Amino acid sequence: LAKTTQPISMDSYEGQEVNITCSHxxxxxxxxxxxxxxxxxxxxxxxxxxxKTKVTxxxxxxxxxxxxxxxxxxxxxxxxxxxxxxxxxxxxxxxTPLVFGKGTRLSVIA
Amino acid sequence: GAGVSQSPSxxxxxxxxxxxxxxxxxxxxxxxxxxxxxxxxxxxFLIYFQGNSAPDKSGLPSDRFSAERTGESxxxxxxxxxxxxxxxxxxxxxxxxxxxxxxxxxxGEGSRLTVL
Numbered sequence: 001l002a003k004t005t006q007p008i009s010m011d012s013y014e015g016q017e018v019n020i021t022c023s024h025x026x027x028x029x030x031x032x033x034x035x036x037x038x039x040x041x042x043x044x045x046x047x048x049x050x051x052k053t054k055v056t057x058x059x060x061x062x063x064x065x066x067x068x069x070x071x072x073x074x075x076x077x078x079x080x081x082x083x084x085x086x087x088x089x090x091x092x093x094x095x096t097p098l099v100f101g102k103g104t105r106l107s108v109i110a
Numbered sequence: 111g112a113g114v115s116q117s118p119s120x121x122x123x124x125x126x127x128x129x130x131x132x133x134x135x136x137x138x139x140x141x142x143x144x145x146x147x148x149x150x151x152x153x154x155f156l157i158y159f160q161g162n163s164a165p166d167k168s169g170l171p172s173d174r175f176s177a178e179r180t181g182e183s184x185x186x187x188x189x190x191x192x193x194x195x196x197x198x199x200x201x202x203x204x205x206x207x208x209x210x211x212x213x214x215x216x217x218g219e220g221s222r223l224t225v226l
Contacts, residue, residue: 034214043114043201043217044153087153091213097143097158097166098205098213102151 003027004088009105018075020104022088025069030092033064033071038085038103047086048073075106083108112136114218116202122224123192131187131221135204140182143203143215146171153201159185192225199223 005023012018024033032051036044048055050062050071061074075082087103115134123129135142144156155169159179170176174192179185189196199222203215 032213036215041220043203043220044215045217046214049214085152089215097155097169098215099155099169100145100153 003090003099004101006086006088006101006104008102009107011107011109012078014079014108014110015077018078018082018106018108020073020075020086020088020106021070022073023070024088024090027068027090028092031090032092033062033068034089034091035060035062035071035073036087036089038087044087044100078106078108080108080110082106114202114204114216116200116218116221118221119219120222120224122226124226125194126191128188128190129192129223131189131200131202131223133185133187133202133204133218135183135185135202136206136216138182139204139206139216141205141213142179142185143205144177144185144187145201145203146198147201147220148198156187156200189223192223194225197223197225 003024034049035047037047038044048057048060048062050064052064055062063072085103085105087100089098091098117132140161142159145153147153157177158166174190177187199220201220203217205215
């Protein structure tokens with residue numbers, strides 16, 4: 001079973017900031033939080049990863065509260081090309097396999 | 111190569127035939143995953159290889175599915191007596207392990223299987 005829960009879908013207009021929240025109430029001490037993006041007919045690709053507090057890279061920010069039971073992926077000023085499915089995973093890459101949830105289908109409209 | 115390579119990219123087969131799907135992980139990556147993704151659905155975990163440990167086969171949907179991995183290299187996923195419900199994209203991912211690794215997955219482009 002996936003260890004995460006996300007909204008099934010979200011809609012946004014171009015240029016807006018999009019925040020996708022993921023719940024992971026049973027996150028373990030050694031688990032990292034990783035977000036992936038998947039376009040149609042492609043494998044998922046890594047967006048961002050964090051353990052606690054805030055992480056920012058060139059494409060997104062990841063906000064993780066102190067209890068780590070949730071995380072929020074923030075996409076600044078989305079464009080049509082950000083239309084994709086976004087998956088949140090938790091795990092440590094160790095003995096327990098990484099299991100995907102259903103993901104969030106983001107639709108960006110002009 | 112620089113990334114995870116999967117073959118064939120597309121496979122059309124008749125119901126009842128056996129198929130083999132191949133995955134070449136990134137060199138040095140000791141962890142390897144197989145996932146299945148049906149049209150419009152999320153990724154379904156199938157099997158996980160981690161170094162020399164026994165594989166985690168808990169996601170395999172039936173005994174018609176099996177997978178092998180040669181050391182820390184190539185993996186093959188075999189589906190025997192294919193059924194129409196096996197039609198899906200089969201995705202392979204590899205991941206580095208060991209100290210400092212955080213389990214990031216690197217995916218191939220997938221093998222699209224169509225069972226007629």
